[in-house]
Amino acid sequence: MSVALFPDMIVNGITIPSAAIAAEAQNHHAPKGKPGLAWRMAARALTVRQLLLEEAQRRGVAAVPEEVGAGRSETEDEAQIRALLETAIDVSTPPEEAVRAEWVKAPDRYRAPPLWEVSHILCACDPGENEGAIGAKARADILADAAHKGLRRFADLAASDSDCGSKANGGALGQLGPGDTVPEFEAALRLLGEGEMTPAPVRTRFGWHVVRLDACAEGQVLPFDTVRPKLAEAMEKAAWTKAARSFVDGLISAAQISGPDIRTI
Incomplete structure (x- = not known):
């Protein structure tokens, strides 16, 4: 029996057709000559979307679509995923001493524009x-x-x-x-x-x-008090991204998935 080069994904019994993955793959860039990587990236993106929607439904998360740009609002699915992540991921503002410690590592990185x-x-x-x-x-x-x-x-x-x-x-x-x-x-x-x-x-x-x-x-090295707000914001965003990745990895690990290997991406 032959195996499809680019098969469907099956996520907790729900089929994500190969045609949908092919369409999504156009949004993902991979090194020349490695179309399989773009396919796997697309398969992961659609799998994660499916798992997040399932988790939102399991938790009973409801959301109203918000405007995200001029003349464009979230879809219902996008709103539900956003609300889920807001509920599931709680990252606190980094303490002053942590922000200062990050700045002290290399204050020369933080300069006024040249x-x-x-x-x-x-x-x-x-x-x-x-x-x-x-x-x-x-x-x-x-x-x-x-x-x-x-x-x-x-x-x-x-x-x-x-x-x-x-x-x-x-x-x-x-x-x-x-x-x-x-x-x-x-x-x-x-x-x-x-x-x-x-x-x-x-x-x-x-x-x-x-x-x-x-x-x-050359721009002057900026003092800590000038840098602190943006540095704290960057650290908080980095922590949120790490927590979100961990949350998604947990959903993937607990799911029944067949198709391209998406766990190593």
Whole structure:
């Protein structure tokens, strides 16, 4: 008798069809060439959902769906699972001494955001225009080469060739912090030391940039009293996640389950 490669799950006598698992698998990412892992992750997710609903019904948990976003409310099942977890998992706020002990382990981790002084040369192009992007990249390569070789001053190149309004200031954008620029631009900045330029132009939705980090001020280490509220919240969330995982593992251990192995995920 042949065995299905991707079988149904049977959870306490309830069948979760392979088609439902296949649909759920699209929401789970696995390494290339390992589709079985995404399948098992999906099977676990649907199994856990079934077990949580069964446990909510066993305990007589009732819940009213809440709004979770603009124009979207929980389904009845989502509301029941939320109410169950609120009932079953009780995590207290960590005591002051525990929060302080966590901070003392590495206070250097908790800093104010850095400030960067940045200059750039922009060769603008429409993100959807392939031919224009190629031309902008070629122009950016020429400008980057001239800047790296010192053929002209960076500020002069920006003033004469940049497509950004900052050209009036020699390409200077002033002080920037995390989140002030698009992600690709910020990622390039974080790789630079003071006075360094990007080795090649950087592509963003605005075009191609030659970027120079003029100065960098590392954020100051934050005092414990400033860090404490967010650190305590993070510790409480971590404790809740651990408790929730333990609760779910207990439901899985007590259940009658046949199908893909979901216990090692």
